[in-house]
Amino acid sequence: MSRIRVYIPKDAAALSVGADAVAAAIKNEAQKRAIPVEIIRTGSRGMLWLEPLVEVATARGRIAYGPITPDDVHSLFDADFLHGGAHERTHGHVEEMDWMKRQARVTFARVGVIAPTSLDDYRQHGGLKGLERAIARDGAAIVEDVRKSGLRGRGGAGFPVGIKWKTVLDAQADQKYIVCNADEGDSGTFADRMLMEGDPFLLIEGMIIAGLAVGATKGFIYIRSEYPHAFRTMCEAIAQAEISGVLGRSVLGDARGFALEARLGAGAYICGEETSLLESLEGKRGIVRAKPPLPALHGLFGKPTIVNNVLSFAAVPSIMADGPQAYADYGVDRSRGTLPFQIAGNIARGGLVELPFGATLRTLIEKFGAGTRSGRPIRAVQVGGPLGAYIPESQLDTPLDYEAFAAIGAMLGHGGVVVFDETVDMAKQARFAFDFCAKESCGKCTPCRIGAVRGVETIDRIVAGIDRDKNFVVLDDLNKLMLDASLCAMGGLTPMPVMSALRHFREDFNRAPQAQAAE
């Protein structure tokens, strides 16, 4: 009798709600009933509200059950879930589920499907095709395809990837580097983590292609220490890739080689800023560098360096395999391709939704997210991490593209969407933006280092009802100064959540001080 395949995520989010215990319970119950099952641990499909989500391979395809607790396992077996039997938590065929069907899974096509560190599984699901095509071409042709795809940096800045790569390609040096920014520190974002835990070879493949494109032989993935699971999975995948001849002195038998190392950050938000990240990789304090010189010319250890986000590298293999046009066909205007959005915070159905640019924020929150988890009305949505704007309900119909967001004084950033219900105090959130900046500033430039502290003090005075009119003027002035004079995006964008809170939720700053104290 052949063993029935049961898929259970080992994504950290699934583990956080008991996926390991569910896997153990299913194994035990199968043994007790003498039914041979093979449990395969995968990444997460991204339907995080259904985790732990258990899937079973049947003649009809993979049938999903979730959320499952160890208490449910007995009844799952009784319902013959191993053959797709009906159960109160079944969702039918996983790929036929509304949440999955409405997406365009390009980067996340394999996440939740395959065993993350099985290179065979990766190959069987179309992995390494992009690399094989890239090996057969010269660097300039690879760079040109990336440019044609319209891919822009997925870390948040949205800089065209092809232009960055061209700069590194054209630079003359004895050594060049490929650096992956996996310091995904923005609250509300977890796409990098899910990708590294769910399909690590895709990132490795994208980085090798970058190396071949610009003539770099060494790469580093800088992973934040808050992601221990992602770090372990990446290290395991790198070791597998070395054993299998994907990484090392020769990439898949080619004369060119590529070496890759995963490195752990140490709990500094600022190290998500690319020059600070490079300093940190060099073993120093994560102090931001002035630009120019650009990292593309003077990057890691002073050498020409590509620094891109996880999702930017992960988009490249499919661009190579399917051609740049297939990727560029997704999206709108200057925002081409897909973005894995992350719906988080006070949300009924939170998770990862990969969509072409152009859908509205409302679609994401209402159609996918099904409104707030608390059931109360939405009041504010912060998009793009702690440096992103707070968007009011009235602007939820804004299309999700880089330019449309810039036009309303907001940014898409890394695609994180954090929902707050009506109980949120926006003066408190604005204060937090400054407080966070004060805690995480590298300290190099004065507007950020001092401005953030003054910002906290000024909001405290406003909330306490001290010289409100005067302090609003001080606050506006401070925001403008930080915006214009900070060295990097940390200080330069901290005013974005503050100004949006002031613009859309001014009443929260004008409450009677007693009411504040009573809360």
Add this chain to the structure above:
Amino acid sequence: MGAFDAQAAKAIIAEHAHLDGAMLPVLHALQHAFGYIDDACVPLIADALNLSRAEVHGTIAFYHDFRAAPAGRRIIKICRAEACQANGCEELLAELKSRRGLTADSASGDRLSIETVYCLGNCALGPAALVDGELVGRLTSDELARLCDGASVEQAQIAAGRKMTGETA
């Protein structure tokens, strides 16, 4: 995890010194071995990496992760970033303070350390905490209190899972 030992520290430093930009891997390895980075490591690292003591000290001090003294046996890193705020992480901490008198980031005993962290990437299933390196979602005040008493992390994860089934029911 063992008590600090200068000879063992030297060996750990030597093991990683060949890496490009060896400092962070060295510091992580030392903290992994001893639970913190003893001041006595500073000259050893400076010597091995050909840096000044000031550079080594400055780097250790820059990063939130590195501890100058041993932490408690149970380490709870609780997320206090926006997505977890939207799910009530500050209320959890306020309750922990009123019920137990415990506050985040205050001097820890040898039993328990509660540390603030900004984002664990579990933003759809908050409030979240990393407990002894394992992620726990949908944290409640009761579970947090139990974890502070040293309760099993797996049980907290299972309790979070039960909460999920209640939400989708």
